[in-house]
Amino acid sequence: xxxxxxxxxxxxxxxxxxxxxxxxxxxxxxxxxxxxxxxxxxxxxxxxxxxxxxxxxxxxxxxxxxxxxxxxxxxxxxxxxxxxxxxxxxxxxxxxxxxxxxxxxxxxxxxxxxxxxxxxxxxxxxxxxxxxxxxxxxxxxxxxxxxxxxxxxxxxxxxxxxxxxxxxxxxxxxxxxxxxxxxxxxxxxxxxxxxxxxxxxxxxxxxxxxxxxxxxxxxxxxxxxxxxxxxxxxxxxxxxxxxxxxxxxxxxxxxxxxxxxxxxxxxxxxxxxxxxxxxxxxxxxxxxxxxxxxxxxxxxxxxxxxxxxxxxxxxxxxxxxxxxxxxxxxxxxxxxxxxxxxxxxxxxxxxxxxxxxxxxxxxxxxxxxxxxxxxxxxxxxxxxxxxxxxxxxxxxxxxxxxxxxxxxxxxxxxxxxxxxxxxxxxxxxxxxxxxxxxxxxxxxxxxxxxxxxxxxxxxxxxxxxxxxxxxxxxxxxxxxxxxxxxxxxxxxxxxxxxxxxxxxxxxxxxxxxxxxxxxxxxxxxxxxxxxxxxxxxxxxxxxxxxxxxxxxxxxxxxxxxxxxxxxxxxxxxxxxxxxxxxxxxxxxxxxxxxxxxxxxxxxxxx
Amino acid sequence: xxxxxxxxxxxxxxxxxxxxxxxxxxxxxxxxxxxxxxxxxxxxxxxxxxxxxxxxxxxxxxxxxxxxxxxxxxx
Numbered sequence: 087x088x089x090x091x092x093x094x095x096x097x098x099x100x101x102x103x104x105x106x107x108x109x110x111x112x113x114x115x116x117x118x119x120x121x122x123x124x125x126x127x128x129x130x131x132x133x134x135x136x137x138x139x140x141x142x143x144x145x146x147x148x149x150x151x152x153x154x155x156x157x158x159x160x161x162x163x164x165x166x167x168x169x170x171x172x173x174x175x176x177x178x179x180x181x182x183x184x185x186x187x188x189x190x191x192x193x194x195x196x197x198x199x200x201x202x203x204x205x206x207x208x209x210x211x212x213x214x215x216x217x218x219x220x221x222x223x224x225x226x227x228x229x230x231x232x233x234x235x236x237x238x239x240x241x242x243x244x245x246x247x248x249x250x251x252x253x254x255x256x257x258x259x260x261x262x263x264x265x266x267x268x269x270x271x272x273x274x275x276x277x278x279x280x281x282x283x284x285x286x287x288x289x290x291x292x293x294x295x296x297x298x299x300x301x302x303x304x305x306x307x308x309x310x311x312x313x314x315x316x317x318x319x320x321x322x323x324x325x326x327x328x329x330x331x332x333x334x335x336x337x338x339x340x341x342x343x344x345x346x347x348x349x350x351x352x353x354x355x356x357x358x359x360x361x362x363x364x365x366x367x368x369x370x371x372x373x374x375x376x377x378x379x380x381x382x383x384x385x386x387x388x389x390x391x392x393x394x395x396x397x398x399x400x401x402x403x404x405x406x407x408x409x410x411x412x413x414x415x416x417x418x419x420x421x422x423x424x425x426x427x428x429x430x431x432x433x434x435x436x437x438x439x440x441x442x443x444x445x446x447x448x449x450x451x452x453x454x455x456x457x458x459x460x461x462x463x464x465x466x467x468x469x470x471x472x473x474x475x476x477x478x479x480x481x482x483x484x485x486x487x488x489x490x491x492x493x494x495x496x497x498x499x500x501x502x503x504x505x506x507x508x509x510x511x512x513x514x515x516x517x518x519x520x521x522x523x524x525x526x527x528x529x530x531x532x533x534x535x536x537x538x539x540x541x542x543x544x545x546x547x548x549x550x551x552x553x554x555x556x557x558x559x560x561x562x563x564x565x566x567x568x569x570x571x572x573x574x575x576x577x578x579x580x581x582x583x584x585x586x587x588x589x590x591x592x593x594x595x596x597x598x599x600x601x602x603x604x605x606x607x608x609x610x611x612x613x614x615x616x617x618x619x620x621x622x623x624x625x626x627x628x629x630x631x632x633x634x635x636x637x638x639x640x641x642x643x644x645x646x647x648x649x650x651x652x653x654x655x656x657x658x659x660x661x662x663x664x665x666x667x668x669x670x671x672x673x674x675x676x677x678x679x680x681x682x683x684x685x686x687x688x689x690x691x692x
Numbered sequence: 693x694x695x696x697x698x699x700x701x702x703x704x705x706x707x708x709x710x711x712x713x714x715x716x717x718x719x720x721x722x723x724x725x726x727x728x729x730x731x732x733x734x735x736x737x738x739x740x741x742x743x744x745x746x747x748x749x750x751x752x753x754x755x756x757x758x759x760x761x762x763x764x765x766x767x
Contacts, residue, residue: 102721109709110706110710116702117699276699284742288739469736469740470736473714
């Protein structure tokens with residue numbers, strides 16, 4: 087069946103596919119409802135009563151992050167950049183280790199109910215307010231963009247009505263988060279995690295079998311690599327070509343990659359984003375809270391097999407290999423110019439003219455975002471197709487639920503209770519949490535329609551997130567490890583860091599990009615070989631600015647007395663005397679194991 | 693502290709249902725071109741069986757944990 091313009095095929099789901107989806111929806115709602123009787127207080131609703139076992143918090147920790155942008159985006163990056171995309175996962179591991187070993191004792195031990203509340207305890211109200219408000223806005227837009235992407239994708243692939251997809255998914259998420267609170271979100275994230283694993287694992291397996299295994303994939307990617315002007319193994323070796331930005335598809339050298347992605351962005355996200363930290367804070371003990379990101383790091387480092395590898399395969403998979411379309415259809419070429427390697431990825435088409443979009447070299451631009459969805463359509467027969475689409479749906483919904491539960495907590499504790507109504511009862515704040523859940527979902531739907539109305543909204547939001555997130559780790563690191571850091575320093579540092587990110591972006595542009603959202607709006611003074619390189623260096627500038635400004639302002643402003651900072655600063659906090667008797671429960675041992683594993687993994691794919 | 697429900701039970705039940713559905717569908721209704729190209733048997737049957745096994749394992753673990761927990765005099 088001919089799909090929409092730009093897509094050679096769309097699919098029709100069989101009864102068995104819908105049956106798989108319905109089973110999933112039924113269980114997701116049932117889990118939320120079953121948790122209703124355990125959600126009696128505001129602590130139950132916002133922090134799961136701090137009683138969740140560590141294996142659940144660990145899986146929820148990564149599942150909450152496994153939203154639409156992750157699953158679709160990493161597949162797209164895998165197709166565009168090859169194995170270098172895995173750095174987004176492997177470089178997250180040191181940040182997760184740092185969170186578990188050094189930062190969770192403060193988040194959990196300070197009894198802060200949210201990350202912004204930690205900032206209030208450590209610094210002052212204005213720093214908390216800045217973080218809380220920017221975080222609340224970001225989560226709503228992130229949730230909305232997820233919904234928009236989901237609605238658009240399901241319309242394109244299955245012909246579903248855009249509004250129906252959105253309202254259905256939003257309605258289900260609203261039901262289980264309204265009733266079950268954070269526990270509803272966490273328990274369903276674990277269920278969704280396993281569904282995503284079982285939904286995408288056969289995709290990677292079938293793709294590799296189709297191409298002759300890893301060596302076959304390497305051979306085919308070598309052709310693409312040489313065609314794009316790189317060494318044959320540039321798409322399948324993660325570090326060997328990081329000496330210079332011109333040698334690898336990602337367009338970044340080792341310093342920009344390590345510092346920008348591995349340090350600033352990874353630590354900035356994994357150590358300070360309340361969406362993931364909230365899952366660890368729901369654990370049933372300090373030891374469990376510390377072990378949460380450490381245990382989560384193990385599946386995290388292997389997840390590229392499920393999300394990045396399908397994108398790499400999609401780039402070189404044969405459109406005429408056995409697929410659900412091969413018996414009745416032939417793949418149409420879609421006016422692809424000679425020499426364009428595209429595998430099963432469709433070209434981007436100009437909606438106005440219906441013609442393929444071309445880059446500055448006159449080569450058709452591929453719609454990389456469709457890499458993973460096309461893999462699902464290409465390889466999965468009926469039944470498995472329902473499983474694959476349900477796994478995609480699960481990833482969208484877990485991301486949305488994560489954002490909504492983080493939003494309702496930050497809104498209730500850091501905005502409503504702090505500035506609007508301070509002396510309410512616990513029952514009142516529980517009620518407000520539920521109201522905020524409804525409000526959060528409604529606002530997400532609004533944000534989704536805004537995204538649908540403005541072409542570049544997603545690019546704008548990505549940019550804003552990068553500007554706001556990049557300096558955060560500097561603030562937290564100074565707050566936790568330097569008792570001299572003051573509230574004035576933290577606030578001015580955060581504002582300066584964000585401003586410097588915007589300025590750097592305005593003064594730089596990546597090769598082939600137009601002035602505007604992509605940068606250069608203050609003058610094109612710095613040219614980067616790729617958008618990722620520009621993003622990484624923007625993050626480095628923001629972090630450094632925040633660090634320097636926070637330090638400078640702190641040195642000329644009065645710090646708080648040491649007695650007020652006990653439990654909030656490393657040097658003023660007594661070390662916990664309790665040591666786990668079993669070695670595998672000790673965070674330090676787990677940290678070493680996890681770091682050795684990720685180093686070994688990178689050595690294999692060096 | 694009230695413990696929550698064991699998530700392994702609904703995970704196990706869901707995977708067993710979906711696994712059974714896929715396996716039966718593959719066995720009865722469709723010999724997929726894709727499956728036969730890469731496997732000596734049905735893809736749906738194989739993967740459905742894998743999900744069924746995983747679901748069963750989760751159910752056993754969940755039920756065992758429940759039994760141990762209810763036998764613990766501290767609960």
